[in-house]
Amino acid sequence: LLLDSITFPKVVPSSNYAVVVLVTNKASIGDYGTDSIREDYIYFAKEGETNGKADSILFTQVIVNGAQNQKLSNQIGVPKGFQHPLLFIYPKNSKEAIPFPQYEKFNVATLTKFVSKYADFYYGIPGLVEPMTAIANKFARSDKETQEKLYREADKILTKVHDFEYKDSKYYIKVMKNILSDGIGYIQNELKRLDNIIESDKISDDKKRELARKRNIINQFHYDDDISTTHNEL
Structure with a gap:
């Protein structure tokens, strides 16, 4: 789900969902690091919705294109001049975004750990019960x-x-x-x-x-x- 300054306030805060938001600088799309993070996130979201337990999770994206959505990204907590995509989660009924740990590797296992801490979410990776x-x-x-x-x-x-x-x-x-x-x-x-x-x-x-x-x-x-x-x- 792609959000902007108009649709975002209709989704956050939510009493029904925890909202996961990936914020991307459009200027960096095409860069290997940016594209890799976005692909991993999209894969994780689709797999979580299809094969996991994600009924109370809403996976979203915000694209910052120059001035467009810049104010919204600042509101979420994205620093000015950011390069690679940044991930946040809004727990149910919360207006405060929680950032994905800065130095954590970005993969299915770490994303599962992060989202499941703040929402009712489960996605089975090898070994987990x-x-x-x-x-x-x-x-x-x-x-x-x-x-x-x-x-x-x-x-x-x-x-x-x-x-x-x-x-x-x-x-x-x-x-x-x-x-x-x-x-x-x-x-x-x-x-x-x-x-x-x-x-x-x-x-x-x-x-x-x-x-x-x-x-x-x-x-x-x-x-x-x-x-x-x-x-x-x-």
């Missing part, structure tokens, strides 16, 4: 007492997941257990460990895909200001 992901998104930001409750909740969910989700679900629980015992630093240490193995030439492609699933899972435990990448392509 919906009810476990919902718990993981809360876990790292919670205090120790709440983490222990979430851990017990996840353990109960384990008995209800499908057989094909069981192995991945067990890894969510393993991560929670290790965070409880070793602290939040476990996340970054485990990511580095997985990275080193995945990037080595000493394991098979099947093993790399297995470890990439684990990395996708552990990324769901990250704080907002963590900088991470996800090997979703494996």
Whole structure:
């Protein structure tokens, strides 16, 4: 859905939808970086609507063409003279735009993590189990007492997941257990460990895909200001 200064106020704020907005400078269209981001966003939006859980999400775009929509982009929070597209989300009933983390890589995994934090959204990438992901998104930001409750909740969910989700679900629980015992630093240490193995030439492609699933899972435990990448392509 393409928005402008006339249609935008009719959509934001919304009591029915969280509104995701990609703002693009028309002058940069044709640039590889800009086109790549736009293509990834369009793919993500279509896949989310078709194969994910996105009934309460509205995926939109704003194109800034010189003075046209410049005021609107400033209102959203886009800095003047921006080059590459910038992504924002307006949660339900909110007039405040939340920006996509500046240093986060732009891919299906990071977009899923960002949108699902502020809206009722789920899109299955390799390794992710919906009810476990919902718990993981809360876990790292919670205090120790709440983490222990979430851990017990996840353990109960384990008995209800499908057989094909069981192995991945067990890894969510393993991560929670290790965070409880070793602290939040476990996340970054485990990511580095997985990275080193995945990037080595000493394991098979099947093993790399297995470890990439684990990395996708552990990324769901990250704080907002963590900088991470996800090997979703494996």
